[in-house]
Amino acid sequence: xxxxxxxxxxxxxxxxxxxxxVAVSLLLGSILILWVGASVSEAYLLLVKGALGSSFxxxxxxxxxxPLIFTGLAAAIAxxxxxYNIGGEGQLYCGALAATFFGTGLVTxxxxxxxxxxxxxxxxxxxxxxxVPVLLKTHLKVDEVVTTLLLxxxxxxxxxxxxxxxxxxxxSMGWPQSESIIDEGVFPKLVDKSRLHFGLxxxxxxxxxxxxxxRFTVWGYEIRAVGHNPSAARFSGINVNATVIxxxxxxxxxAGLAGVSEVAGLKGYLxxxxxxxxGYTGIAVAxxxxxxxxxxxxxxxxxxxxYVGADSMSRAVNIPTxxxxxxVGLSVLSILVSVMLTRYRLRWR
Amino acid sequence: xxxxxxxxxSAGFWAATLRIVSPLILGTLGELICERAGVLNLGIExxxxxxxxxxxxxxxxxxxxxxxxxxxxxxxxxxxxxxxxFTVYLGLSQHVTGIGITLFASSLSYYVFRMLLPNATTPPKxxxxxxxxxxxxxxxxxxxxxxxxxxxxxxxxxLLVPAVWYVLYKTPxxxxxxxxxxxxxxxxxxxxxxxxxxxxxxxxxxxxxxVGGAFITMSAFDAFYFGMINGRGWICVALVxxxxxxxxxxxxxxxxxxxxxxxxxxxxxxxxxIIPYQFFLMLPYILSIVAMVIMARxxxxxxxxxxxxxxxxxx
Numbered sequence: 187x188x189x190x191x192x193x194x195x196x197x198x199x200x201x202x203x204x205x206x207x208v209a210v211s212l213l214l215g216s217i218l219i220l221w222v223g224a225s226v227s228e229a230y231l232l233l234v235k236g237a238l239g240s241s242f243x244x245x246x247x248x249x250x251x252x253p254l255i256f257t258g259l260a261a262a263i264a265x266x267x268x269x270y271n272i273g274g275e276g277q278l279y280c281g282a283l284a285a286t287f288f289g290t291g292l293v294t295x296x297x298x299x300x301x302x303x304x305x306x307x308x309x310x311x312x313x314x315x316x317x318v319p320v321l322l323k324t325h326l327k328v329d330e331v332v333t334t335l336l337l338x339x340x341x342x343x344x345x346x347x348x349x350x351x352x353x354x355x356x357x358s359m360g361w362p363q364s365e366s367i368i369d370e371g372v373f374p375k376l377v378d379k380s381r382l383h384f385g386l387x388x389x390x391x392x393x394x395x396x397x398x399x400x401r402f403t404v405w406g407y408e409i410r411a412v413g414h415n416p417s418a419a420r421f422s423g424i425n426v427n428a429t430v431i432x433x434x435x436x437x438x439x440x441a442g443l444a445g446v447s448e449v450a451g452l453k454g455y456l457x458x459x460x461x462x463x464x465g466y467t468g469i470a471v472a473x474x475x476x477x478x479x480x481x482x483x484x485x486x487x488x489x490x491x492x493y494v495g496a497d498s499m500s501r502a503v504n505i506p507t508x509x510x511x512x513x514v515g516l517s518v519l520s521i522l523v524s525v526m527l528t529r530y531r532l533r534w535r
Numbered sequence: 536x537x538x539x540x541x542x543x544x545s546a547g548f549w550a551a552t553l554r555i556v557s558p559l560i561l562g563t564l565g566e567l568i569c570e571r572a573g574v575l576n577l578g579i580e581x582x583x584x585x586x587x588x589x590x591x592x593x594x595x596x597x598x599x600x601x602x603x604x605x606x607x608x609x610x611x612x613x614x615x616x617x618x619x620x621f622t623v624y625l626g627l628s629q630h631v632t633g634i635g636i637t638l639f640a641s642s643l644s645y646y647v648f649r650m651l652l653p654n655a656t657t658p659p660k661x662x663x664x665x666x667x668x669x670x671x672x673x674x675x676x677x678x679x680x681x682x683x684x685x686x687x688x689x690x691x692x693x694l695l696v697p698a699v700w701y702v703l704y705k706t707p708x709x710x711x712x713x714x715x716x717x718x719x720x721x722x723x724x725x726x727x728x729x730x731x732x733x734x735x736x737x738x739x740x741x742x743x744x745x746v747g748g749a750f751i752t753m754s755a756f757d758a759f760y761f762g763m764i765n766g767r768g769w770i771c772v773a774l775v776x777x778x779x780x781x782x783x784x785x786x787x788x789x790x791x792x793x794x795x796x797x798x799x800x801x802x803x804x805x806x807x808x809i810i811p812y813q814f815f816l817m818l819p820y821i822l823s824i825v826a827m828v829i830m831a832r833x834x835x836x837x838x839x840x841x842x843x844x845x846x847x848x849x850x
Contacts, residue, residue: 189626189845218646270630328824328831329776331577331630335769336820347813469634506649508642515639519617522627522635 188533199528204474204485207521214520215513224503236498237491243498245380249452251483251490253278253461255389256444257468258475258482259396260312264437265469266400266477267413269430273319273334274441275465276341277312281442282449283345284311286353286456289367289449300370305388305446312442313435315341320434324427330434338465346458355455364456373451385447390483392440397479409433441465463511470514473521489514542801549681551800554755556793557685557692558583558747562771563778563785564699565743569615571703571780572736573716573839574622577633579744580768581640582614586745588644591752591759592651594661604688604749611745614640615738623733626843637768645761658758664688686754688746693786695743700782712736716837719844729844744768766820773823777830780837788826795822 216226237247257274264271271277284307295303319337322328349362357365373383400406408429411419420426448460471489475481496510542548562583569576576582590607594600614636621632652659664686673683703709711732714722719729751767752759774792778785796819803815 187624218650222650265631272634322824322828322831326828326831327834328827332769332773332776332827333824336766336773336824339766339820340817343813343817347811350813351811466634466638469631470638473631473635504653506646506653508646508649511642512639512646515635515637515642518631518635518638519621522621522631523625526625526627 189530190533192529192531195528200476200525203476203524203528204481204521207474207517207524208488210520210524211513211516214516215509218509218512219505222503222505224505229499229503229505232499232502233492233495235495236502237495242380243494245377245382247487247491247494248386249381249383250494251486252383252385252389252447252451253444253464254467254471254486254490255393255483256440256447257464258471258486259392259468259479260437260439260441260444260465261468261472262475262477262479262482263396263400263409263440264433265413265472267409267430267433268416269320269323269434269437270331271316271319271334271434271437271441272331272469273316273337273438273465274444274468275461275463276334276338277315277438277441278445278448278461278465279341279345280315280438281308281312281445282456282460283348283445284308284442285367285371285446285449286364289371290365290455291368294368294370297370297374300368301373301384301450304367304371304450305443308442308446309439310442312440312445313438315442316434316438320431324430342458345456349456349458353456362458366455367450371450372454373447381452383447383451385451388443388447389486392443393479393483396436396440400479405429405432441468444468467514470518473518476521476525489517538805539798539802542798544677546677546680548797548801549677550684551797552790552794553681553685553689553693555796556789557689557754558750558767559771559774559789559793560692560696560786561743561747561750562768563774563789564695564782565740565747566771566775567778567780567782567785568699568703568712568740568743569737570775570840571716571837572712572733572740573719573837573842573844574619574733574737575629575633575841576615576618576737576740576744577630577772578614578618578636578640578741579633579771580764580766581637581644582611582741582744583748583751583764583768584641584644585614586611586748587752587763588648588748588759589745590749591661592648594753595659596651600664600753603753604746607745607749608742611748612738612742614745615741616734618741619734619737622843623730623737626845629841641764648759658760660757661753663752663757664754688750688754692747692750696782696786703782713837715844716839719839719842723844723846729846733844744771747771770819770823773827776834777823777826779830779834792819792822792826795819 219226219229237243260274285304288307289304319330319333323330353364355363355365373385376382376384408424412426412429416426449456471486474485492513493510496507500507566579586607589610590603593603593606618636621627622629666684667687669683673679711727715729715732722729774788777788799815799818803812
């Protein structure tokens with residue numbers, strides 16, 4: 187088997203790559219559905235219905251996509267610079283911590299200022315959570331993958347400590363949760379009588395800004411240059427370390443915003459389970475979007491559809507809900523292959 | 536201070552250290568074998584979960600313990616094959632493939648577990664490996680109790696350290712593996728297939744990881760829980776760096792780490808009232824980061840780590 191570089195990369199191949207990857211994942215996932223003894227078409231139909239079939243389902247799918255857009259952007263921008271930030275989960279919780287710290291009465295501003303303020307401190311906290319790993323990488327050459335991964339566990343334990351100790355809401359009947367965010371800081375609802383909040387708008391704005399930065403600014407150019415070829419970037423006068431650090435801080439900031447939107451937008455208070463692994467799923471979102479900030483929106487919506495739909499599907503046909511995670515894991519693997527096939531051709535000889 | 540000394544001379548402490556270290560040794564050796572051949576395997580966390588589930592499930596379904604270990608190793612090797620078809624044959628990103636395999640393998644383990652035991656509210660139990668007291672040696676006070684009354688898998692893990700060292704440094708296969716990680720062109724020039732060597736190394740390494748996971752459900756505990764690997768795989772990746780990719784140092788690093796972990800659990804019982812338990816639980820992860828920072832400057836990465844090899848292509 188020979189792998190050859192294609193001379194021309196056809197745009198339709200790039201557009202088709204995620205579609206093919208998703209199709210392959212669903213096909214492989216159907217083996218697991220058959221194993222349960224359910225009908226594949228019925229199961230997937232239930233999945234789509236559960237995610238898009240009613241206005242309630244639709245708002246749930248959109249709501250679930252908000253943190254995924256943020257963590258997807260976090261992964262996308264970092265991976266663009268080949269900085270493998272796998273710590274989205276921890277940075278998300280740092281953002282949530284900051285929003286809770288400032289949002290539960292410490293600072294009171296009118297809503298028009300309070301919400302941006304919470305988002306700012308959340309983004310800063312998320313970035314700060316990544317400061318140690320990125321500085322260790324740029325200055326001491328410590329691999330960022332392992333440090334960001336391990337910090338996830340440290341941060342989660344720290345949140346657990348705060349919620350069972352000093353930050354515990356005395357009115358929470360013993361549940362480990364924080365006090366509520368003050369009304370000024372709570373994101374307004376986007377759709378009445380649903381859980382869908384303004385975070386969606388912020389996430390979309392975030393994607394547009396991220397895309398514009400990557401496309402039109404020097405920073406974006408430097409990020410792409412460093413990701414493509416760090417030594418060539420260095421030769422052309424780009425400060426590689428500064429670029430990596432900057433990218434990491436932006437990436438951590440986006441992950442922090444995911445935490446803010448879950449606390450101030452969805453829950454209203456901090457618990458230990460505000461994220462069922464959004465930080466890790468963000469990697470899948472970014473990969474499926476081929477690291478393109480605008481495509482992150484679509485891929486986050488798709489993955490959120492799988493999660494929301496799988497919940498109702500598993501209730502109807504008794505398939506374990508873990509099917510959603512399996513599909514997401516499979517799609518990370520299959521998108522790798524399908525993107526490769528846009529750039530290379532396989533020749534059998 | 537005296538209390539800590541008391542802990543250090545107690546047999547219970549050393550027995551616990553060896554219990555904690557066994558899955559770490561297996562995982563670290565597995566990762567080390569992969570990386571020595573030039574392939575970073577971040578699938579480790581998922582492969583350990585898979586091994587934990589498969590070994591346990593095999594025994595729960597009526598198989599015996601040792602064939603359960605073999606089954607876990609076999610499934611681990613299959614995931615290694617998946618990893619290497621992506622990273623070795625197709626030359627895809629080792630980082631992303633590994634993360635993808637971890638996401639896939641751990642969610643698949645949970646899916647299969649739920650699928651086969653849909654109504655299990657309290658995790659069902661198996662009869663795990665029992666401690667095997669080595670005759671005579673286990674009669675030595677303290678040392679015997681700690682070192683020679685362990686479960687067979689612990690002895691296996693400890694014996695695999697010199698075995699892996701021997702194979703890597705004293706056999707032609709080991710030389711080829713190390714060369715594939717340092718200079719794949721040279722391997723190719725010798726007429727040895729780099730891709731096969733790397734695939735083999737990743738499969739064997741992944742089998743080790745899976746057995747490390749199986750140790751947790753079949754020897755340390757007797758049930759499978761969700762999230763029970765709890766970052767052990769990532770700690771192994773850190774330990775490989777700490778060990779500078781050497782099996783002997785990996786054993787020392789893992790022992791040091793496990794010892795501190797066992798100490799932490801005991802210190803928690805003494806100081807738990809003053810310091811919240813979460814801070815003790817953070818220690819292993821923080822220690823791993825510190826260990827990496829200490830060793831990172833001196834780390835001599837396998838030169839071809841993360842670089843895919845394509846035959847006939849100049850790099």
